[in-house]
Amino acid sequence: MTTRKNEIQNTDVLCGRQGYDVRKTHLVWNLLKNGDEMFDVPPTKIIYCYLEDQPVVDDMQRTLPDFTTYRALPTRGELRDWCEESPQTVVVLDDMIHLDTKSPDALHLFQTMVSHSN
Numbered sequence: 001m002t003t004r005k006n007e008i009q010n011t012d013v014l015c016g017r018q019g020y021d022v023r024k025t026h027l028v029w030n031l032l033k034n035g036d037e038m039f040d041v042p043p044t045k046i047i048y049c050y051l052e053d054q055p056v057v058d059d060m061q062r063t064l065p066d067f068t069t070y071r072a073l074p075t076r077g078e079l080r081d082w083c084e085e086s087p088q089t090v091v092v093l094d095d096m097i098h099l100d101t102k103s104p105d106a107l108h109l110f111q112t113m114v115s116h117s118n
Contacts, residue, residue: 025056028092032064045086049074050094076105 035042049070050057061067073096074082083089099106 025054025094028094029056029060032060032067032090032092041088043090044088045082046090046092047074047082048092048094049096050092051096054094073099073103073106076108079105 031038032043032046044066046064046067047070048057048060048067049072051071057069061069070078073093074091079091082091093106096106101107
């Protein structure tokens with residue numbers, strides 16, 4: 001069986017119940033640490049959007065090149081600017097599902113921006 005690497009211009013959603021034992025953030029960190037193996041074209045920029053501090057984010061910042069944190073849900077303009085600056089950008093929205101579903105900008109990202117940027 002062959003495995004297929006991820007394309008940067010896609011939308012992947014990792015969902016699961018909340019709780020310390022779930023470790024979704026650690027899974028994302030491992031995917032990003034192994035970007036050369038996980039993506040056809042490795043990310044040139046990683047923007048990690050979050051609301052609550054987590055020790056693993058500090059580890060990511062020390063370990064991953066071109067890693068930036070952003071403590072809010074980004075606007076449509078910010079997303080557009082980030083992706084225009086570097087087309088191989090990965091944007092992580094950590095523990096923001098409650099905001100994503102209420103934000104026209106987040107919905108626009110998932111429904112339109114990704115599919116039209118190909």
